[in-house]
Amino acid sequence: xxxxxxxxxxxxxGYHALNNIxxxxxxxxxxxxxxxxxxxxxxxxxCVNRLHDTSSGEILLxxxxxxxxxxxxxxxxxxxxxxxxxxxxxxxxxxVMANVLSGNLSRTxxxxxxxxxxxxxxxxxxxxYIDIVGLRGKEKNRADNLSGGQQQRVAIARALMQxxxxxxxxxxxxxxxxxxxxxxxxxxxxxxxxxxxxxICNLHFLSLVRQYAHRVVALKGGKLIYDGKPLEINEEWFxxxxxxxxxxxxxx
Amino acid sequence: xxxxxxxxxxxxxxxxKAFIFDVLAWAxxxxxxxxxxxxxxxxxxxxxxxVWKQPIYSLYFGLAVTILFFFTNFSLGKGLMGxxxxxDEESATAKPFAYIGYLLIVLTFLTGFYVSQxxxxxxxxxxxxxxxxxxxxxxxxPNWGIFEQGLFAAIETIYMAFIATAIAIPIAFILGFIAARxxxxxxxxxxxxxxxxxxxxxxxxxxxxxxxxxxxxxWVGIGPFSGMLALCLHSIASLTKxxxxxxxxxxxxxxxxxxxxxxxxxQVIWFGVVPQIVLPYLSYTIYRWDINVRMxxxxxxxxxxxxGNLLMQYQGQAxxxxxxxxxxxxxAIVWTMDWASSVIREALK
Numbered sequence: 001x002x003x004x005x006x007x008x009x010x011x012x013x014g015y016h017a018l019n020n021i022x023x024x025x026x027x028x029x030x031x032x033x034x035x036x037x038x039x040x041x042x043x044x045x046x047c048v049n050r051l052h053d054t055s056s057g058e059i060l061l062x063x064x065x066x067x068x069x070x071x072x073x074x075x076x077x078x079x080x081x082x083x084x085x086x087x088x089x090x091x092x093x094x095x096v097m098a099n100v101l102s103g104n105l106s107r108t109x110x111x112x113x114x115x116x117x118x119x120x121x122x123x124x125x126x127x128x129y130i131d132i133v134g135l136r137g138k139e140k141n142r143a144d145n146l147s148g149g150q151q152q153r154v155a156i157a158r159a160l161m162q163x164x165x166x167x168x169x170x171x172x173x174x175x176x177x178x179x180x181x182x183x184x185x186x187x188x189x190x191x192x193x194x195x196x197x198x199x200i201c202n203l204h205f206l207s208l209v210r211q212y213a214h215r216v217v218a219l220k221g222g223k224l225i226y227d228g229k230p231l232e233i234n235e236e237w238f239x240x241x242x243x244x245x246x247x248x249x250x251x252x
Numbered sequence: 253x254x255x256x257x258x259x260x261x262x263x264x265x266x267x268x269k270a271f272i273f274d275v276l277a278w279a280x281x282x283x284x285x286x287x288x289x290x291x292x293x294x295x296x297x298x299x300x301x302x303v304w305k306q307p308i309y310s311l312y313f314g315l316a317v318t319i320l321f322f323f324t325n326f327s328l329g330k331g332l333m334g335x336x337x338x339x340d341e342e343s344a345t346a347k348p349f350a351y352i353g354y355l356l357i358v359l360t361f362l363t364g365f366y367v368s369q370x371x372x373x374x375x376x377x378x379x380x381x382x383x384x385x386x387x388x389x390x391x392x393x394p395n396w397g398i399f400e401q402g403l404f405a406a407i408e409t410i411y412m413a414f415i416a417t418a419i420a421i422p423i424a425f426i427l428g429f430i431a432a433r434x435x436x437x438x439x440x441x442x443x444x445x446x447x448x449x450x451x452x453x454x455x456x457x458x459x460x461x462x463x464x465x466x467x468x469x470x471w472v473g474i475g476p477f478s479g480m481l482a483l484c485l486h487s488i489a490s491l492t493k494x495x496x497x498x499x500x501x502x503x504x505x506x507x508x509x510x511x512x513x514x515x516x517x518x519q520v521i522w523f524g525v526v527p528q529i530v531l532p533y534l535s536y537t538i539y540r541w542d543i544n545v546r547m548x549x550x551x552x553x554x555x556x557x558x559x560g561n562l563l564m565q566y567q568g569q570a571x572x573x574x575x576x577x578x579x580x581x582x583x584a585i586v587w588t589m590d591w592a593s594s595v596i597r598e599a600l601k
Contacts, residue, residue, distance in 0.1 A: 049512055079514030089505035091527050102523050106514030114522050155509070162513055 001027045001198060002048070002166060007057035009043055009222075017043045019222040021057070025166075030192045030199045032213035032230070034206070036242060039219040041202040045168045048200070049081040050074060062165065079106035082159030082197070086171040088151040090143040096154050097139040100126040103161025129157040133187055149180035156187055160195070167191060169201040173208070181205075185212050206233065206248055263335075270329030271318065277328055277356060279314030283307055284359050292366055328352040390572030391579065398574050402562065402581045409558030410585065412476045413544035416483035421537055424488050427453075428495030429521065435499065453489045461486040461547055462554055469555040479556025483544050494536045495529070502528040535597045542593035549582050559585075 002025040009018035017040045025031050033041045046052040047067075048059055054067045066077050082103070090099050104122055105113055112118075130139050133153035138146065143154050152172055159167055169188060173181035189212055192199045203209050209216055210230045218226035218233075218241045226237060233241075238248060283306060291297050321327055330336050331349035338344050374380060427449060429435055436446035464482035472478050507524035515523065552560015559578060566574040 051508055051512060075514040075516065077514070078512055081512070083509070083512040085505060085509060087505050089503075089509035091506050091510075091523055093527050093530075102510060102515075103513050105510065105516070105519045105523065110516050110518050113519055158509075158513070 001025065001062055002200075003058075003060040004044075004048075005058040005060070007044070007047065007059065008055045009040070009047060009052065010055045017222050018047070021219075021222075021224050023217055023224060023227055025198060025200060028192070028196055028198055030189065030212060030214045031201070032209045032216050033200065033202045033219060034204070034209060034216060034241065035219035040222040041219055042170050044219065045083070045170050045200065045202060048166070048168060049078050049083060051083075075106055079162050080165045082162045082164035082167040084152065084155045084159055084167070084169045084172050086174045088148070088155045090151055090154055090158075092144045094143060095140050096130060096135060096143050096146070097123075097126060099143045099154050100130055100139075100157045100161050103158040106162070126157070126161060129160045130154075132160065132190070133157045147180070148176050149183055152176065152180075152184045153187055156184075156191065160191065160197075164197060166198045166200060169199065171202045171204065174204060181208065188212070206238070209233075266333045266335060267330070270327065270333045270335055271322060273329035273332065274318040274322060274327055275311065275314040277314070277352070278317040279307070279310040281355065281359060282313045282317075283310040284363050286310070288359075288363050288366055325349055326352060328356075387572050391576035393573055394577035394580055395571075395573035396577060398577060402559065402578050405552075405559040405562045405578075406581050406585055408476055409548045409552065409560070410545055410589075412480045412556075412558055413483060413541060413548040416480045416548075417487055417537065417541040417544050419484050420487035420491055420540070424491035424495055425533075427488070427492040428499060429525075431492050431496035432499035433496075434502075434504075435521075435525075449492075453492055456485060457489040457493070461551060465551045465554050465556040474555035474557070474561075476557030479548060479551040479558060479560075482551055482556060483547060486547075487540055487544060491536065491540055495533060498529050498532045498536070499525060531600055535600050538593050538596050542589045545589045546586055549585070 004021055004023055007018055007021040008016075010016050021044065033044065035041050043052060047054050048061075050066060050069065057067070059066045061077065061080070064077070066074075069077050091102060094102075098116075101118055101122060104118075104125075108118070108122070127136075127139065130136060133156050135150060135153055135157070138150070143151060146154065155172075156167075167188070172188065173184050176184060185208055188199055188201065191197050201212075203213075210233075213230045216226065216228060216230045216233065217224055218237075220241060226233070226241060239246065286306065318327075322330070325331075325336060325348040327336070328349045331344070331347060331353075336347065336349065338347065344350060430442075430445055431449050431453065433446065436442040461482045464485055465479050468478035468481040469475075472481065502525060506528065507520060510520045510524040548556065548558055549560045549563075552558040552562070553564050555561065559582060563575060563578045563582070566578065
């Protein structure tokens, strides 16, 4: 359903962040992207929903090239792609409910959304997703008063509110403690398995990769150097991806 | 290789800067010595004649002295640019070039005293002290008979400041987004709007509200309306700047997240930007009202209405007891506003 062809990204300062990337993601897969910081993982995810513009190449989402989209077509495409971030990026000082409802902005009229008028169906849908991420009873709490793991679950519910075909997760557990990391990964797995949403997730910990990924691609210096099963990443591949001096850290 | 060339070019530029600095410094020393030390102190002329020949000759003099001293340790420019080597044991303040600097400072002080006509004699003259005593006695015996009149004028001032602030808020709110670099630097058209607005704001802010009040008092006539317009214009410029700086310092994360949901740019601003800026905005706005009340009393002096206007009238008639009462009223307003605004802003944090 997602196909990336000869993708290149050169930043205005001349930095070549992505170098001729090719891979495709079938419907319903849980794909994990690994690689060192600065290897281009975040840039690649942001190219998919066009938070960053691409330099050349194609990104086909259900057969539509997203790299040329503009205006309302671009917003419509973005609505089909959910995203969660390392730092959650929730709206500060707003309730959990308001944050989850903000996932539906592309379908709410501008004036209606500014005045805060939401239909009862929208509210019921938001409640359903709040329930799915296990935050029932917290919907009236201020989102920025929740713990890190809970905030990330609000972010997942917000992304689900978009009814996405793909969910992009940019290091969703990098600022969480190990126990919470697993809980958030479990919810992503649940979204993937029960709702059938394709997930593309950037991760640092190989132990999490082995546990959750269906398939792994690895980036190094903007190039795709590995594409295969998580369990096939042996010592040798590990050294290639992370460098000679790297030592694997596990998280249980 | 490239680095060395660059370093060399850099050093050349520094040397040129140092040379120009030296010429100007010596010319200043020459001019000031001539005009103040010679003309005023030695000859004691009251209004020394000014001819353009003088600064031009001092520039020549500066150039000549610079050529003489530039390659010695007496070059202040080279010293300031760090082109004179100073070993670890020595202190830069004891180097020859530092003495040139001290000379500059002393001369500037002397000039300052003469230009502002500082006179101990006049400060303590019997006649002057008598006048001061008269004013202070009157001020300390305020005429409570005009309390009502003063109070109404004071209320006028407060409302005038309030309306000036209130009208400025929505305008500054919208302009604040246009004046925020991070929102507008995306494409050339918006960036042009940003630059043009910034230039306009800087110009209107650099003209004091007092001057605007004079302009408007001619335009719409003397009274609170002209003062209100002056304050309003100044508030728009200042609030826009503060608002836009607040927008520039927000976290990009929520903006990114709302954009990623496929929201319209207006929704991105409403949900990604506004929640982050509401509290600082309120705080700035209340502080602006506080400043406006204080400014409004001064603006009244030039015909902007309110208590300042009244103060001007009584001062013109030398009715110091009435002035005394008005001063008390103004102090009370300023204190109250100051206290109230700090309490509210503290509560908002």
